[in-house]
Amino acid sequence: MLVVSAYSRERIPKLRGYVSHTQYEFGSILKFVENIWDLGRLGTTDSRATSIVDCFDFAQSPRTFKRISSSYPREYFEHQPPSYKPVDSQ
Numbered sequence: 001m002l003v004v005s006a007y008s009r010e011r012i013p014k015l016r017g018y019v020s021h022t023q024y025e026f027g028s029i030l031k032f033v034e035n036i037w038d039l040g041r042l043g044t045t046d047s048r049a050t051s052i053v054d055c056f057d058f059a060q061s062p063r064t065f066k067r068i069s070s071s072y073p074r075e076y077f078e079h080q081p082p083s084y085k086p087v088d089s090q
Helices: 026-036 074-078
Strands: none
Touching: none
């Protein structure tokens, strides 16, 4: 999983970014949302999952947005027809 947020943990010196060695599952994101907003559990995978909270540092000031350049213009991505393929297929 790749976490992109103004509150994601700062880089570890001399490494490219923070790496969490915690095992997550689909319910981990749901559990994080439930915990942050003090919601109840659905009682499915969120009950046994580990929250992704260790990927964030809400005590730090939010980082500013940095634009990432692309080899293609925005219009290229906006006008691509849907492939209707599963996201993980090649």
